[in-house]
Amino acid sequence: xxxxxxxxxxxxxxxxxxxxxxxxxxxxxxxxxxxxxxxxxxxxxxxxxxxxxxxxxxxxxxxxxxxxxxxxxxxxxxxxxxxxxxxxxxxxxxxxxxxxxxxxxxxxxxxxxxxxxxxxxxxxxxxxxxxxxxxxxxxxxxxxxxxxxxxxxxxxxxxxxxxxxxxxxxxxxxxxxxxxxxxxxxxxxxxxxxxxxxxxxxxxxxxxxxxxxxxxxxxxxxxxxxxxxxxxxxxxxxxxxxxxxxxxxxxxxxxxxxxxxxxxxxxxxxxxxxxxxxxxxxxxxxxxx
Amino acid sequence: xxxxxxxxxxxxxxxxxxxxxxxxxxxxxxxxxxxxxxxxxxxxxxxxxxxxxxxxxxxxxxxxxxxxxxxxxxxxxxxxxxxxxxxxxxxxxxxxxxxxxxxxxxxxxxxxxxxxxxxxxxxxxxxxxxxxxxxxxxxxxxxxxxxxxxxxxxxxxxxxxxxxxxxxxxxxxxxxxxxxxxxxxxxxxxxxxxxxxxxxxxxxxxxxxxxxxxxxxxxxxxxxxxxxxxxxxxxxxxxxxxxxxxxxxxxxxxxxxxxxxxxxxxxxxxxxxxxxxxxxxxxxxxxxx
Numbered sequence: 001x002x003x004x005x006x007x008x009x010x011x012x013x014x015x016x017x018x019x020x021x022x023x024x025x026x027x028x029x030x031x032x033x034x035x036x037x038x039x040x041x042x043x044x045x046x047x048x049x050x051x052x053x054x055x056x057x058x059x060x061x062x063x064x065x066x067x068x069x070x071x072x073x074x075x076x077x078x079x080x081x082x083x084x085x086x087x088x089x090x091x092x093x094x095x096x097x098x099x100x101x102x103x104x105x106x107x108x109x110x111x112x113x114x115x116x117x118x119x120x121x122x123x124x125x126x127x128x129x130x131x132x133x134x135x136x137x138x139x140x141x142x143x144x145x146x147x148x149x150x151x152x153x154x155x156x157x158x159x160x161x162x163x164x165x166x167x168x169x170x171x172x173x174x175x176x177x178x179x180x181x182x183x184x185x186x187x188x189x190x191x192x193x194x195x196x197x198x199x200x201x202x203x204x205x206x207x208x209x210x211x212x213x214x215x216x217x218x219x220x221x222x223x224x225x226x227x228x229x230x231x232x233x234x235x236x237x238x239x240x241x242x243x244x245x246x247x248x249x250x251x252x253x254x255x256x257x258x259x260x261x262x263x264x265x266x267x268x269x270x271x272x273x274x275x276x277x278x279x280x281x282x283x284x285x286x287x288x289x
Numbered sequence: 290x291x292x293x294x295x296x297x298x299x300x301x302x303x304x305x306x307x308x309x310x311x312x313x314x315x316x317x318x319x320x321x322x323x324x325x326x327x328x329x330x331x332x333x334x335x336x337x338x339x340x341x342x343x344x345x346x347x348x349x350x351x352x353x354x355x356x357x358x359x360x361x362x363x364x365x366x367x368x369x370x371x372x373x374x375x376x377x378x379x380x381x382x383x384x385x386x387x388x389x390x391x392x393x394x395x396x397x398x399x400x401x402x403x404x405x406x407x408x409x410x411x412x413x414x415x416x417x418x419x420x421x422x423x424x425x426x427x428x429x430x431x432x433x434x435x436x437x438x439x440x441x442x443x444x445x446x447x448x449x450x451x452x453x454x455x456x457x458x459x460x461x462x463x464x465x466x467x468x469x470x471x472x473x474x475x476x477x478x479x480x481x482x483x484x485x486x487x488x489x490x491x492x493x494x495x496x497x498x499x500x501x502x503x504x505x506x507x508x509x510x511x512x513x514x515x516x517x518x519x520x521x522x523x524x525x526x527x528x529x530x531x532x533x534x535x536x537x538x539x540x541x542x543x544x545x546x547x548x549x550x551x552x553x554x555x556x557x558x559x560x561x562x563x564x565x566x567x568x569x570x571x572x573x574x575x576x577x578x
Contacts, residue, residue: 024415032416043423046415073397073404077413079423080372087369105397107432108362109490112394115362124366126313126335127321134332134368143396145434145453164434172461201398 002160002197002219003189004138005099008066009247013289014280015239017067017101017221018272019251020057020089021074022050026256028265031056047081053268054089057255058096060269061276067099069221069249070137090137100137101221105164107143107150114153116140121157141199141221144176155183155196162199162221167206177214184217193219193245200238202230202248209237212245220246225279226253227260232282243287250279291449291486291508292478293427294388297355298536302578303569304528306356306390306510307561308540309346309378310363311339315545317554320345336370342557343378346544347385349558350565356388358510358538359426379426389426390510394453396432396439403442405429410446430488430510433465444472444485451488451510456495466503473506482508482534489527491519491537498526501534509535514568515542516549521568521575532576539568 009015024032024046035049058068068089075086090100106116118124120140123131139160142151154161163180166173184194194217202224204211212220220238224230225248238246253260257271298304313321313335324338347357357378364375379389395405407413409429412420428449431440443450452469455462473483483506491513493500501509509527513519514537527535542549546560 036416041415041417041419043413043415043421046413071401071404073395073401073408076372077404077408077423078415079408079413080369080376082423083365083369083372103401105395105401107396107434108394112360112362112392115360115366119362119366119368124332124335124368126330126332126367127325128330130330132332134366134371143432143434145396145432146455166435170461172459 001158001189002193002195003191005067005160005219005247006189006191006193006244008099009244012064012066013284014065014276015247015283016065016276016279017069017247017249018057018061018065018254018276019069019071019103019249020054020255021071021251022053022255023074024049024078026259027053028258028268030266043079043081047078047085050075050078050082051085051088054085055092056269057272058089058093058098060273061254062093062096062098064273064280065098065276067101067247068093069101069103069251071103071251087135090135094136094138099139101139101141101160101162102135102137103141105141105143106154107145109146110149110153113146113150117153117157121154121159158195160195160197160219162197165198165200165211167200167204167211169206177211180218181215184215188217191244193217197221199223202228202235207237208235212238212240222246222248226250228252232279232286235283236286239287243284243289248279248283254279290447290478291482291484292480294356294449294508294536295478295480295482295533297388298533301353301355302573303354303565304536304572305354305565305568306358306536306538307346307350307354307543307565308358308360308392308538309343309544310360310540311342311544312363313338313367315548316342317547317557319555332368332370336367336374339364339367339371340374340377343374344381345558346561347378347382347387349562350543351382351385351387353562353569354387354565356390356536357382358390358392358540360392360540376424379424383425383427388428390428390430390449390451391424391426392430394430394432395443396434398435399438399442402435402439406442406446410443410448447484449484449486449508451486454487454489454500456489456493456500458495466500469507470504473504477506480533482506486510488512491517491524496526497524501527501529511535511537514539517541521571524572525575528576532573532578537568537572543568
């Protein structure tokens with residue numbers, strides 16, 4: 001439910017989403033040494049290091065951010081062991097009160113889309129009336145490439161879906177934006193926003209404030225902040241007049257803040273917290289909050 | 290390499306790809322009982338049943354088909370345990386000489402696309418100069434939603450990429466088809482076909498023979514055969530004048546042949562083999578081979 005994310009943003013006074021997309025080469029040596037020492041230098045060891053890294057980041061920031069976003073590519077590259085780290089991270093983040101977004105950009109035909117919806121937002125039937133959640137996240141990103149049939153299974157879960165919008169101002173993009181706008185109008189939650197949101201790059205050719213006007217009920221997740229070039233000023237247009245309606249996700253600039261700031265690797269989690277608080281200050285200033 | 294797939298089709302005289310997308314509710318009871326008995330009625334038990342089911346299907350058909358296709362959705366819905374079954378299946382199929390296609394329909398931005406390309410077609414760097422394959426498949430399906438940046442990391446691996454083509458005859462579809470045609474011309478293998486292929490539904494609004502003419506160097510993977518409605522006659526247009534240039538994937542009609550034919554569950558693997566041989570006969574007849 002988008003209402004839960006909105007309430008968390010309000011409570012933490014921070015629209016910052018920490019993207020947890022760890023890569024082994026950027027994880028501090030004391031964590032990788034321990035993980036590889038225990039499991040061997042293999043995918044299991046690497047995945048253990050990812051999970052320990054994520055856990056410490058979550059411990060350090062959970063009280064000042066509303067949500068985390070896990071990009072599945074950076075877990076699948078470490079095999080099923082990586083996907084186990086994905087699940088552990090998602091579970092732990094949830095336990096710590098965070099809203100968990102699976103960035104899977106799923107775009108498939110109806111049958112497969114339904115299976116992905118079960119995997120990330122629903123439950124898997126394993127017989128004898130037993131249903132278990134496979135990854136148990138609160139929201140997903142989806143690709144609209146296959147149209148209605150690929151989106152419906154996710155929308156039907158009534159959980160939050162961020163549809164990837166390119167906003168290139170081509171005919172196909174306009175059709176999609178209109179569709180999201182329409183879907184939003186008929187499915188507003190308590191705060192006026194719908195579970196059917198949009199995932200948008202900050203560097204989108206059309207200005208974010210244009211896009212904001214086009215889809216007034218769609219909650220936005222904006223990517224590209226920090227290392228990828230966007231800053232508080234450039235994302236401000238994504239928000240509504242009350243400074244609400246959007247979250248801004250950053251990954252490398254938070255996770256690897258200790259590298260960017262040339263501070264001690266042992267303090268990577270404190271550095272991540274400092275960056276998250278910095279983002280809060282910057283964005284709130286740009287939004288005049 | 291597409292050449293390997295072409296040679297396998299030629300050798301087996303069969304353009305049939307077995308889609309291994311198992312769902313626990315359709316797996317014979319003697320396999321699920323054993324798996325759940327050993328691991329408990331949980332995702333681990335379910336995933337074990339998927340793997341045992343797949344292994345027996347592969348044992349039964351490996352000498353008469355060139356390739357298998359694993360749709361990742363049907364593994365992810367069983368969690369990381371399901372992805373372990375995916376890897377075991379892919380490894381075993383490879384060992385049995387089959388060409389392994391990961392049906393992931395990946396469509397993401399450059400960074401994530403590169404991570405997926407590493408995961409399925411390449412290697413993952415885990416430090417100290419050690420690189421390990423995460424899923425080690427021979428080909429993937431990709432979505433062109435994010436354009437060039439999302440396709441390039443896969444194409445750069447020089448392995449086989451099937452780009453999902455909707456063939457709706459819209460402007461965006463025509464642009465994509467022209468692009469695939471162009472890419473194919475400059476990257477032909479020994480048999481005139483490129484590593485950059487196309488994934489197409491048999492029920493595509495434009496006829497398959499039209500699409501065939503538009504992308505003469507693109508190897509096709511056609512879906513929708515069997516339970517989904519297409520038959521040998523309706524897929525024949527996807528092939529070139531030599532009866533080559535395409536494979537036809539079927540999943541439920543092969544895997545669950547024992548259900549469709551109301552034969553004993555214990556004979557599910559023999560039923561799958563019979564269906565695969567039936568597809569071979571039907572398609573070769575339609576192609577006048």
